[in-house]
Amino acid sequence: MRLVGKVAIITGAGRGIGREAAVLFAREGAKVVLADVDPQAEKVVGEIEEFGGEAIFVRGDVTNRDSCAAMAAAAVSSFGRIDILVNNAGITRDAQLVKLAESDFDRVIAVNLKGTFNATQAVAPQMVEQGSGRIINVSSVVGLYGNFGQTNYAATKAGVIGMTKTWARELGRKGITVNAVAPGFIQTEMTESVPEKVLEMMRGRTPLGRLGTACDVANIYLFLASDDAAYVNGAVVCVDGGLIP
């Protein structure tokens, strides 16, 4: 049990990697605040309670600053502190540049980039007051290499790296580490609509010969939240099977 007594907020915790991470963190002894726009995420709380874990669900939207403040307040009022924030919430609205609607560009920026800023700004003061904390942002290999049809998504994921490195400098002296995880091609609901032909190509470009799982990524969140990573700050950790860009 590596997170005993820790309080963790995970945004976008209702599905995919976020859900996997919420369950994993709870199994490792953390009290987990699951934040999601989708009320279905509440089911994950039940799942966690089934094995004796502690969790609450907060319905919230990272694009809304009041909602982020409420999320932080709920964590403190329920569990007394916030040790870990995982900015996991993210969406895609793929289209090639010439066909990309402005609304789809703005929406992805609002959730992935500004949402990460909103949630962190709501939570960081509590961590500063405690003199400790772990912030885990979610970037993507797409933010490092670009990706066909993902102008908006790639821009947000590169932006997350810039914020991560800046916050690592600003918050380090307060005892808070800030790191980013950059998953490669991971099999989740997000990739369900990807044609098999493309998935096959992705496997071909991955030396380990398979797509990643939500579990592969959740394990890295756990690692960055654990004592083992105490001196890791400002890093971008790729979990991509050795992907050849």
Place this chain on the structure above:
Amino acid sequence: MKQAADGPRVYACRTALVTGGASGIGRAVSKALSERGVRVFIADIDLARATDVAKELAKDGRRAEALRLDVSAGPQVAAAFGDLRGQCEGLDLVVNGAAVLGDTVSIEDMTDEQWRRVLAVNLDGTFYCCREAVRWMRGTGGGRIINFSSVAGLMPTPGALHYSASKGAVIQLTKTLAREVARYNIRVNAVAPGYIQTPMLDAMDAAFREQTLHRTPLKRFGTPEEIAGLVVFLASPEADFFTGQVLSPNGGLVI
């Protein structure tokens, strides 16, 4: 497929070789692995010290063995691996921790010997051990190799041209090897520590240490145990999708 929600984790690594395992970070790595039930072969140029560490770890039914190894000598590395093959069925993990800092000296004053010594231990040694590890592991279903780079391999380090060059080279060796041997189920990753409380740090100039601390956002040096924690993680099943990566625990010094 392995799910996070399944019962207690089992530490899959059973046998490990740690070069430079008798002092500093290598010693902490040997200890951390041993505490998880791994049989550790502690290889060091200083056999007496390696033996002391092995004795300290070999308790409560745990196995730890010392061997003398100068990683810069290719035939000696091959012979040591030959011996190990006689002692265990397979090696799950090789940690290439052996390294020397070398003298602080500017290029015009650096002798051939100073240059060769640092490259021989840090780069040649890593190569020799990787080669023997791959030759063995590809026949036993795979394994893990963890190389030691340094923040000096990520950023320029004036006065330590040889050290910086050797550690930068270890990164490309790691990335290239990771792609070459992924098909054998061998994962190769590198750890690039920042400034860590070890005998190597103690040997550095006090003013330099002070300045480094000032430039480190976390405002402290790392501990060998923190680096050992990373190695334990990289050797665990949780890091199964990691290969060709460089993890740099440096307190934010290099971002």
